[in-house]
Amino acid sequence: MSNLTAASSTYLDEDTTWDSLNLDPRLIQAIDKLGFENPTLIQSSSIPLAIDEKRDIIAQASTGSGKTAAYCIPIVNKILTESNNGIQSIILVPTKELSNQVAKFLEELISSAGKIKLLNLSTNYSETVLNSLLLNKPEIIISTPSKLVQVLEKTETDLSTVSNLTIDEVDLVLSFGYLDDLKTLESYLPIKKNLQTFLMSATINEEINDLKSRYCTKPAIIKLNEENNQNNLVQFYAKTTEFDKFLLAYVIFKLNLIKGKSIIFVNNIDRGYRLKLFLEQFGIRCCILNSELPINSRLHIVEEFNKNVYNLLIATDESVEDENSKSSKKSDKEYGVSRGVDFRNVACVLNFDLPTSSKVYIHRVGRTARAGKSGMALSFMIPENEVGKLKTASLSTAKKDEKVLSKIVKQQSKNGFEIKPYQFDMKQVEGFRYRADDAFRAVTQTAIREARVKELKNELINSDKLKRFFQENPKDLASLRHDKELHPSRVQSHMKRVPQYLLPESARQDVKNIGFVPFHKNKISKKRKGKGKKKNDPLKSFKR
Numbered sequence: 001m002s003n004l005t006a007a008s009s010t011y012l013d014e015d016t017t018w019d020s021l022n023l024d025p026r027l028i029q030a031i032d033k034l035g036f037e038n039p040t041l042i043q044s045s046s047i048p049l050a051i052d053e054k055r056d057i058i059a060q061a062s063t064g065s066g067k068t069a070a071y072c073i074p075i076v077n078k079i080l081t082e083s084n085n086g087i088q089s090i091i092l093v094p095t096k097e098l099s100n101q102v103a104k105f106l107e108e109l110i111s112s113a114g115k116i117k118l119l120n121l122s123t124n125y126s127e128t129v130l131n132s133l134l135l136n137k138p139e140i141i142i143s144t145p146s147k148l149v150q151v152l153e154k155t156e157t158d159l160s161t162v163s164n165l166t167i168d169e170v171d172l173v174l175s176f177g178y179l180d181d182l183k184t185l186e187s188y189l190p191i192k193k194n195l196q197t198f199l200m201s202a203t204i205n206e207e208i209n210d211l212k213s214r215y216c217t218k219p220a221i222i223k224l225n226e227e228n229n230q231n232n233l234v235q236f237y238a239k240t241t242e243f244d245k246f247l248l249a250y251v252i253f254k255l256n257l258i259k260g261k262s263i264i265f266v267n268n269i270d271r272g273y274r275l276k277l278f279l280e281q282f283g284i285r286c287c288i289l290n291s292e293l294p295i296n297s298r299l300h301i302v303e304e305f306n307k308n309v310y311n312l313l314i315a316t317d318e319s320v321e322d323e324n325s326k327s328s329k330k331s332d333k334e335y336g337v338s339r340g341v342d343f344r345n346v347a348c349v350l351n352f353d354l355p356t357s358s359k360v361y362i363h364r365v366g367r368t369a370r371a372g373k374s375g376m377a378l379s380f381m382i383p384e385n386e387v388g389k390l391k392t393a394s395l396s397t398a399k400k401d402e403k404v405l406s407k408i409v410k411q412q413s414k415n416g417f418e419i420k421p422y423q424f425d426m427k428q429v430e431g432f433r434y435r436a437d438d439a440f441r442a443v444t445q446t447a448i449r450e451a452r453v454k455e456l457k458n459e460l461i462n463s464d465k466l467k468r469f470f471q472e473n474p475k476d477l478a479s480l481r482h483d484k485e486l487h488p489s490r491v492q493s494h495m496k497r498v499p500q501y502l503l504p505e506s507a508r509q510d511v512k513n514i515g516f517v518p519f520h521k522n523k524i525s526k527k528r529k530g531k532g533k534k535k536n537d538p539l540k541s542f543k544r
Contacts, residue, residue: 012037016044022051024080027073030113040066042224043073049220050074056197056216060204061224064370068105071166071198076106078164079139080114086161090189091142092182094172096122096295097302102168103142116140121147122295131155145173145181152188159188165215166198174207175359186214193217202366233369235412236422237379237405242393244426245352245380246278247436251429252350253284253312254498258376260347261305264314265364267353267397272316273448273455275352279312281439283496290316292456306344313343317355317364343367351379356397358407378422381405393440431502435495 016039018028042061049055075089093099099122110116121143134157197215266272269290287310289301305313346368355361368375382398409419
């Protein structure tokens with residue numbers, strides 16, 4: 001069964017069958033083999049318009065609702081039913097990670113549907129191999145806009161036979177600055193009236209109008225607002241100091257106050273390594289995902305996270321990368337993690353560093369509470385009067401925290417959602433402060449730099465020199481652990497143990513209840529004390 005099946009199951013249109021969608025029998029057989037029992041709402045809405053009415057499709061639907069299959073199925077169906085030669089479909093995505101996901105799905109779809117050649121430009125081909133593959137005229141090309149333009153400028157690739165153009169995650173494509181590349185592509189593509197276009201996104205806004213006028217002749221606009229109806233997502237923010245971010249992260253993850261898998265978002269690469277080195281001193285295993293790592297390693301990390309090999313992932317969201325960061329010049333410009341990456345079964349998103357815009361916030365929290373599952377988003381916010389008080393824990397983007405949070409709250413309220421303040425009972429956390437301070441001081445800038453170099457060396461060896469070996473011995477790839485310790489300059493093994501005297505009294509008698517320690521302030525009034533049930537605290541009894 002395809003990896004995308006589970007993500008889409010909540011949005012099934014049980015009143016529609018695949019047989020009713022006028023698809024090629026070979027394609028129906030392939031869909032059945034993938035385990036798709038019924039189309040999802042976005043699929044049953046868009047596929048007939050694309051196949052029967054030849055309409056351009058502008059679709060708004062949430063991640064996990066089946067958008068990928070909604071455009072891939074009509075593309076494959078057209079190739080199977082029309083005997084055309086040459087490159088017939090271009091699929092553009094914002095990131096290499098998403099390019100590989102789409103390619104993987106298409107490979108599954110066409111494996112039993114027919115002989116269709118597929119070329120994923122995000123794969124690291126040599127120039128000679130790439131030229132050979134292009135001369136073979138694959139029916140479908142998947143790429144980021146910039147990579148495709150780069151290939152077209154270096155080769156004599158003919159796109160005059162293209163009859164379909166798809167732009168997936170349009171809002172992210174535009175926010176990544178690919179508009180100039182899309183304009184350049186116009187000169188390579190056939191005239192608009194011969195081109196069927198799919199524009200797929202979780203949000204539709206005025207920015208899409210430019211693409212609509214450039215590439216669409218008779219668009220059908222489909223809006224399914226599941227992304228904005230995440231009733232299973234609870235959102236909190238907590239005001240904290242620069243150092244207490246680290247202290248609270250230690251307490252939350254050491255005592256398992258959040259059940260299930262978590263993604264921690266930070267705003268630059270150094271920040272991610274500082275947090276990893278800090279947490280690993282307490283025996284908290286976590287892996288890092290950022291644009292500095294090779295693409296093969298990033299894909300492996302996402303895959304292992306989705307297989308529950310790792311439960312805690314620190315992701316550098318470089319759409320808000322600190323302008324002063326030296327790493328931004330070296331990073332992969334086609335990297336994206338807050339959108340476009342298929343993270344599955346994420347219980348919690350922790351905004352360790354608040355993003356610099358409300359739009360990025362939406363993309364981040366969209367990693368959880370997907371496909372009908374519950375989820376929680378917790379955001380740390382630094383009040384303006386606390387910014388810069390501890391230089392080693394400080395971050396320049398924190399200066400905007402109060403303004404950004406205000407915009408986020410306003411935006412969520414406008415859409416009918418509430419971000420509630422969460423107050424930790426710092427008296428109960430206080431016992432952990434000495435250890436947190438000791439661990440934090442052990443993470444020097446030198447230790448961070450050495451950790452980055454060490455991990456890069458490991459990843460380069462694993463992903464390049466041993467690539468062929470792991471292709472021939474896939475089981476050995478499982479032995480690679482991305483959450484292994486990198487070690488600060490000082491290793492203190494006693495820090496991994498939590499003495500009972502540090503725990504609140506309610507947890508000292510029964511260590512098994514560690515994950516249910518109430519570190520929140522109880523605001524129930526005396527009148528109501530003991531009467532009725534208290535509301536469940538997501539950091540006490542969170543259920544995925």
